[in-house]
Structure formats: C-alpha cells, structure tokens
Amino acid sequence: MIRPSDMMTVALARLLRDGETVFCGVSSHLPLVAALLAKKLHAPGLVLLNIPGGVDPEKPRLSRITSAGSELWDSAAAEMTLAQVFDLSMRGGLDVAFLSGVQMDNRGGVNASLIGDWRQPKVRLPGGAGSAVLIPTAKRAIFWRTKHDRRTFVQQVDFLTAKGNVSDVMTPLCHFVACQGELLLNSVHPYTSIEEVAENTAFPIRYKVLRKTTPISDAEVSALREVDPHDLRSIEF
Amino acid sequence: MNKICTMAQAIESIPDGAMVAIGGNTLNRVPMEAVYQMARQNKRNLQLVKTAGAMDIDLLCLAGCVKSVDAGYVSYESQFSLCRYYRQAVEKGQVITYEHACYTVICALRAAAYGIPFMPVKGLGQTQLMESNPRLGHIQDPFGGPDIAVVQAIRPNFAILHVHYADQAGNAMICGPVYEDLLMVQASERVIITTEEIVPDNYFRRQDVKAQIPAFQVEAVVHAPKGARPTAMPFCYPVDEAEVRAFQGLGAAEQLSKYLEGRREAAR
Numbered sequence: 001m002i003r004p005s006d007m008m009t010v011a012l013a014r015l016l017r018d019g020e021t022v023f024c025g026v027s028s029h030l031p032l033v034a035a036l037l038a039k040k041l042h043a044p045g046l047v048l049l050n051i052p053g054g055v056d057p058e059k060p061r062l063s064r065i066t067s068a069g070s071e072l073w074d075s076a077a078a079e080m081t082l083a084q085v086f087d088l089s090m091r092g093g094l095d096v097a098f099l100s101g102v103q104m105d106n107r108g109g110v111n112a113s114l115i116g117d118w119r120q121p122k123v124r125l126p127g128g129a130g131s132a133v134l135i136p137t138a139k140r141a142i143f144w145r146t147k148h149d150r151r152t153f154v155q156q157v158d159f160l161t162a163k164g165n166v167s168d169v170m171t172p173l174c175h176f177v178a179c180q181g182e183l184l185l186n187s188v189h190p191y192t193s194i195e196e197v198a199e200n201t202a203f204p205i206r207y208k209v210l211r212k213t214t215p216i217s218d219a220e221v222s223a224l225r226e227v228d229p230h231d232l233r234s235i236e237f
Numbered sequence: 238m239n240k241i242c243t244m245a246q247a248i249e250s251i252p253d254g255a256m257v258a259i260g261g262n263t264l265n266r267v268p269m270e271a272v273y274q275m276a277r278q279n280k281r282n283l284q285l286v287k288t289a290g291a292m293d294i295d296l297l298c299l300a301g302c303v304k305s306v307d308a309g310y311v312s313y314e315s316q317f318s319l320c321r322y323y324r325q326a327v328e329k330g331q332v333i334t335y336e337h338a339c340y341t342v343i344c345a346l347r348a349a350a351y352g353i354p355f356m357p358v359k360g361l362g363q364t365q366l367m368e369s370n371p372r373l374g375h376i377q378d379p380f381g382g383p384d385i386a387v388v389q390a391i392r393p394n395f396a397i398l399h400v401h402y403a404d405q406a407g408n409a410m411i412c413g414p415v416y417e418d419l420l421m422v423q424a425s426e427r428v429i430i431t432t433e434e435i436v437p438d439n440y441f442r443r444q445d446v447k448a449q450i451p452a453f454q455v456e457a458v459v460h461a462p463k464g465a466r467p468t469a470m471p472f473c474y475p476v477d478e479a480e481v482r483a484f485q486g487l488g489a490a491e492q493l494s495k496y497l498e499g500r501r502e503a504a505r
Contacts, residue, residue: 026263026289027314051262051289052414065316065478068289069265070413070471081415082288083347086340090359109363113336118369124327124334126312126319129289132338133360162338163363235315 002216004172005030005234006224007189008144010216012098012170013037015142019045020095023085023138025129026051028067029232031098031144036060036227041220048072049094053081062232086130089137097138099131100145103157106183106203108166110135110143111157118159128161136164146236148173150202172237173197175213187211239405240458247429247457248274251395254304256284258346258391258425260398260418261468263291263314264476266411268399268431270464273500276300276493286346286393288339288417292468292481295320299490303332307372307391309339317481335370341388343417345372348390350423361386396425399465400450401472403432407455408441408448413471415449422450431461433473 012034016022020043024032032050039046047056051068054060054076063071073079080088088094101112102125112131116122135141141164145152148171169176169183173192176183185207188197198205216224224233248271251257257275261267272293275283282304285294289310297303299322311320311334326332337345341358348356357376367373372389398418403409409430411418422428430450435458441448463470467480487496 026310027312029315052265052416054414063475065476066263066265066314066469068263068314069469073414073471082339083343083417083420086343090340113366113369118365120330121328124324127308127310127334127336128338128366129310130339132364132366133340133358134338136362137360159369160363160365164360 002189002191003234004189005146005237006216007213008146008170008172009034009037009224009233010220011175011213012142012144013041015168016043016046016096018043021047021049021088021093022096022098023049023089023094023134024067024098026068028098029062029235030146031142032062032067033228033233037223040223040227049080049085051082053079055080062228064230064232064235086133089134092137094138096140096142097130097134098142098144099135100143101128101131101161103152103154104143104145104169105154105157107163107181108178108183109157109160109163110166111159111161113159113161115158131162135162135166138165140167141165142168142170144170146172149200153201153203155202173200182206184208185210187213189213190215240407240455241405241435242457242459244270244274244431244459244461247271247459248278250457251275251280253281254283255394256286258286258393258396258421259290259293260396260416260421261465262289262414262416264468264481265414266399266416266465266470267293267468268397268464269293269466269468270461271397271399271429271431272296273497275302277497286342286391288342291320292484295322296484298323298326298332299487299493301490305333305335307335307337307342309337309342313481317485321485335372336366337370338366341373342391343420345388345391346417346420346424348388349392350420353390355387355389357385357387359385391424393421393425395427395429396421397429397431398422399431399461399470401433402436403430403458404436404438404440404452405458406438407452407458409450409455410441410448419449422454428455429457429459430455431459431464433462433464433470435460
C-alpha cells in the first residue's frame, strides 16, 4: 500500500532539477522533505532556500513544529535572509517556489486568505505568506495540497490571493500541470483512478495523455526514510 | 548610558494605539515575555506588524489589545495549526487584517527605513490583495515602463525584539536567524530590546563579530532570560509545546489573566 504522503513527496522531488534554487516557506514540511530527497537522489547541486535564511543546509534535522526555524540555518554555510530570497525571485533568480492554499481553480488561481467576502470574511485563513509575489515571479511555482476534494479544487476561488507561474499541482490523488493557463491532468497516482479524481474536483478534468504516476522505486523508498526518518512529510494529513 | 529597565517599565512607554513591530517568526525567537506584559497592561488598539506571526498575535487578539494586523501569514504552522483567537476576532470584525505578501511587509518597512513614502514592489500581479489592503496601490512609471504596484511605508512606533546578548547601553546581538528584526530596527521610531543575557560594557568592542543593533537606536534594554518562551530561542531552548497547547486550550479571555499570572510565577 502506497501512502499518499510518500507518493506526493516522491513525485514532487522528481520535479526538481540539479542546480535549481528552491524556496520552501512556513508550514512546508512535505516540500521540504521533497527537496532534500531530490538532493539525495538526482539533484545534489540543488540549493535550498528558506525563511530563517540558511542557504542549502546540510542534512538538517527537521523540526515537527516549524519549517522556519534555526534547524534550517545551523548547518548552512552561508546566510541569505528572507528579504534577500524574495529579492532574488523579483529579479528572476528563483527557479522554484513551493506554495499551498485552501482553494485552487483550474486556471491556477490560489486562495490562502479567507472564505466568504473579504470585507467580512466568514473564515479568516492564515494568509498566503509569500504567494502573492512568489507565484508570479518564481520561474516555476509548484502548488501542493494534502486534501483533494471539491472544496479545495473549485470552479472559482472565494478570494484570489495569487496567480501566475503555477507550473505543477500535486495532490494526494494526482499531478496536474499548467498548459497555456489551464490545469491539465498529467498523471493519477497508482492507487487511484481518473474517476476518483473527477469526483473530487469541482472543475472539469481535462488531459492530453493520461498517465499513471510512476510508482515509488526501492531507491526512493530508502532515500525517503533517510532524509525524513520521523515522517514529517505526513503531518499535514 | 544605562538603559536597563524592568519589563513593566519598558512596556509602559507604549501608548494605546501604537504601531508595534514584533521580532521573530512564527514560533521562533518571539519576545513573548514582552507580549505577555502588553496583555497584562491592557494595551488597546495596537497596530501589529509582522511578516509571519503566531502566538504573539493570537494572544494579543485574545486579550483585546489589537486594532489591526499587517502580516503575510498568521498561524502556528502545521503542528499547532490555526490562530483561533485571531481568527475569531477578525471574523467578529474586532480586528482588521491588512493582508500582505510577506514581501510587501518587508518593502513597507524598507520604505520607512529608507525614509520614503512608498516602495515599488514587483510581482503583485493578479491578486485581490490590491483591493483588500489599502496600503497597496499602483503608480505610473515616470521613466516610461509599465505601471507598478507600490506599498505604503510602514513606520512602526515601536519594534520589540528578543536577542541573545545586549549590553546596558543597548548594543545587541542575535545569534542564528535574524528574520526581519534588523530591518525593524531601522524602520521603527523606538526600539525595545529584551535579552537572554546582559554582557559587560565594552564586550562587543573586543569581539570579532559585532553587535548588529547599535546602542544609539535602542531606547530600553530588559534582562529577560527565557524571554522568548514558549517560542524557540536558537542555541538556548526549543518550543515549549505543553505551554503552547495550554494557551491554545484557554478558550476565552477570562482565562487569560490567570494564565498570565502563571507565566509571571514561572519567570521568577
């Protein structure tokens, strides 16, 4: 039985390339593990950037409580503050930013702000953190969400926190890619089906070629255990 | 000049309605002892400024101290989840959120630090933050480029930071991540430092690594060992999880004074 948290982490890691600069922000354990996994497997030169400003920490012992703490700073060789990481993205130097939210539409619009009307929100959410400037400026903004249901993947977001260069969307069920401004289904994970994806998605599912996500290999399993022995990739589930 | 004073004295200098920038990030190196003191002193209508806040903003909302929050993110992150008191206060209309991208808080503080009224910000493309946050706008590029988003300067009346070392004059040093603390010093009118340790005069003069915060910009120094608890202080102590849970479990403002009294006892 493949766990969705493992499948998502591995599939996200596969999207990262050697030498890329990759930013993970607050509340981002799953993509953080994905970036460390990619470094371990096929992207040793990947440069991890983060909120505490530790550039490319070496084998960090991640904290369950935060993905913005000094554990990402301690083993870094250089410092680049959050403000400088944002600056990097603004001038076109950030390859990948990982971001999440509670709603997404099929044009890649993200809501991480509120439910209802912004003048008097029914539910106040944490907010988009860096999304509003990173999604439009990072070369690739990769969206992950550990819930895949009709309240998350909606026809229209209640509030548009950010929109821009979303390139990929990873969920417990599938992987969407952005194609000319529209999210197309790229692959469904091995343990599910297009029917299940469609049932749980409020916008119409469209695709060019339908694939199954490549199952997790033995090498990926053992590397995953090594970089995340305490299973922090699963805490959002 | 000796600027050492008690926490109560330092916080008494903050009037109701003040705009206050709080150092640290989420549950990391937050000046919580100072936050407790603001709640004990029943501050009203504070305008809080932070890129990413958690228990600090949540507690001050529960205590009824807050008028508005300028922030990009307010949550305890995944493990401890949403700031329910903040959320309830916003949903009831008691607290106004000026939602930012974290970067627009940084740019607003930079504008203040640079002494200019606003700052162009790249990247704010398609986002309703432009409508919902009155501190954001657009201007024409006088040099013929496309219009660009701007953020109004945010010049806090106070910055409150918790640091590792400070001398009695106010020279101060943070070890580990600095977050936006050093920018807050430059952007704010007045700076209150709370510190784990008071170092002797001339301590920094003999070091290879200097204090990042110069004394002349600091108004008050409070010796507050464990002053970031229950948030984490790098190299000193981790997050006190039981404490965070105890606070989250209070449920109502009536329970808060007892909780704050308990924190006073614990600090003795």
